[in-house]
Amino acid sequence: MYFIQNIDMSDAIKFRKMNGIEGKAPFLIGVAGGTASGKSTVCKRIMEKLGQVDMDQTQRQVVCISQDSFYRELTAAEIVKAGQGLFNFDHPNAFDEGLMERTLNDILAGKKCEVPVYDFKNHTTRKDETMTIYPADVVLFEGILVFFFPQIRNLFHMKLFVDTDSDTRLARRVPRDIIERGRDLEQVLNQYMNFVKPAFEEFCSPTKKFADVIIPRGADNTVAIDLIVHHIWDILHGNSNGVRMVSENGSATKISR
Numbered sequence: 001m002y003f004i005q006n007i008d009m010s011d012a013i014k015f016r017k018m019n020g021i022e023g024k025a026p027f028l029i030g031v032a033g034g035t036a037s038g039k040s041t042v043c044k045r046i047m048e049k050l051g052q053v054d055m056d057q058t059q060r061q062v063v064c065i066s067q068d069s070f071y072r073e074l075t076a077a078e079i080v081k082a083g084q085g086l087f088n089f090d091h092p093n094a095f096d097e098g099l100m101e102r103t104l105n106d107i108l109a110g111k112k113c114e115v116p117v118y119d120f121k122n123h124t125t126r127k128d129e130t131m132t133i134y135p136a137d138v139v140l141f142e143g144i145l146v147f148f149f150p151q152i153r154n155l156f157h158m159k160l161f162v163d164t165d166s167d168t169r170l171a172r173r174v175p176r177d178i179i180e181r182g183r184d185l186e187q188v189l190n191q192y193m194n195f196v197k198p199a200f201e202e203f204c205s206p207t208k209k210f211a212d213v214i215i216p217r218g219a220d221n222t223v224a225i226d227l228i229v230h231h232i233w234d235i236l237h238g239n240s241n242g243v244r245m246v247s248e249n250g251s252a253t254k255i256s257r
């Protein structure tokens with residue numbers, strides 16, 4: 001019997017250094033899916049399995065960025081509408097596409113970047129805070145519309161779509177928005193019916209066809225996550241012929257695909 005082990009990314013870094021590919025463009029992975037489908041949780045699982053979570057930000061070989069950081073600044077009138085649940089945050093126009101594209105291109109060029117931090121309670125980016133993204137080997141970029149904009153979609157080396165049914169997503173979104181995003185039940189349900197659900201059907205769901213891998217049930221799908229982690233590991237090691245699995249006694253074996 002074989003199980004998949006947590007992967008030591010230092011091997012991957014050594015491989016890349018030995019082969020003179022240090023400093024080259026990171027492997028950029030887009031992770032799309034409806035609201036509360038589990039995009040962030042899937043990214044977290046991938047990072048955990050690549051041994052990245054307990055590491056200092058500056059040392060990480062895998063980093064995750066959210067499309068939420070690229071919500072555009074609203075006008076005063078739009079902020080009033082947002083407070084009444086009358087602004088459509090699920091429409092592509094709610095995002096600063098230019099900033100998103102420039103940032104991803106900088107990341108692909110191996111540059112250190114400052115990314116806005118989004119405040120869901122006030123519908124704005126924090127004025128006094130940014131998140132530093134240090135050059136990494138793998139960059140995950142997750143969000144509802146990361147495959148919508150062709151210029152951005154074409155930058156990804158791998159595209160994942162987290163496909164969780166809409167009842168489950170709504171059941172997860174309600175408590176999250178009340179507890180973490182400062183909303184009340186009526187607001188959450190009105191916003192969902194008026195904007196979130198129609199925009200999912202018009203803008204997000206049609207982008208599933210661009211995905212290389214569709215992950216049904218999100219983070220519950222440990223088989224899919226393990227396969228993706230192995231694929232990333234293979235790419236970083238320049239190994240396109242096999243996946244590494246480890247037997248219960250710890251010896252590694254390679255299984256041809």
Ligand SMILES: Nc1ncnc2c1ncn2[C@@H]1O[C@H](COP(=O)(O)OP(=O)(O)O)[C@@H](O)[C@H]1O
Pocket residue numbers: 033034035036037038039040041042172173176217218219220
């Ligand atoms: N497999 C799961 N089982 C139970 N709860 C989950 C699962 N995946 C995500 N959640 C919860 O659902 C909510 C939304 O998940 P999240 O990963 O943030 O979704 P997204 O990034 O797609 O909006 C969070 O509160 C998270 O803890």
Ligand SMILES: Nc1ccn([C@@H]2O[C@H](COP(=O)(O)O)[C@@H](O)[C@H]2O)c(=O)n1
Pocket residue numbers: 034035036039068071082089090119120122123124143144196
């Ligand atoms: N001020 C805002 C900005 C965005 N939203 C909602 O967030 C959802 C996207 O984030 P997920 O983590 O759920 O992917 C999106 O559906 C927006 O409706 C918001 O409520 N307020």
